[in-house]
Amino acid sequence: MSALDDVAAAAARRDAAEAALVEAVAAARDAGADVAAIARAAGVTRQTVYRWASTVTDGTRVPVNVALDDGLAILVDLVGPNMRGQVAAGMSSTDVRVKLRRWDIAWKNVDGDALRELDDEGRSRLDLAGKVVAKMTRAIDAHADPLPATVIID
Known part of the structure; x- marks a missing residue:
């Protein structure tokens, strides 16, 4: 790893840490904690x-x-029968990293025809989950620890 790669990795970790701090501060505020204490x-x-x-x-x-x-839950119906068990295993896991791996497996094996037939609500829910996947992937790439329990979607 070059010195510039080290700098970029450190900056990514800083950004992830700040995002986690912002989220924690907002959650504490939402929970009614005193602003001065926060x-x-x-x-x-x-x-x-x-x-x-x-x-x-x-x-x-x-x-x-x-x-x-x-x-x-949506993707499990959009993959072939041989993949359904693997995708469903992601839903039963409490480990976010497992869920993300199952998402990746499912997305790579989605039946295009089934995806095109998905209704607007299903597409919207799948889009939201995809945005969460993207944010969590960035958090993992930035070595965020712990991973956030919530993310902000604009």
């Missing part, structure tokens, strides 16, 4: 807490496991 715990100003909380509420906070399970 600011002290996060090492930021009260103004930053207000700004981050309002930024997060501009999007839609989506629970990762719920969105992934919903997407997998």
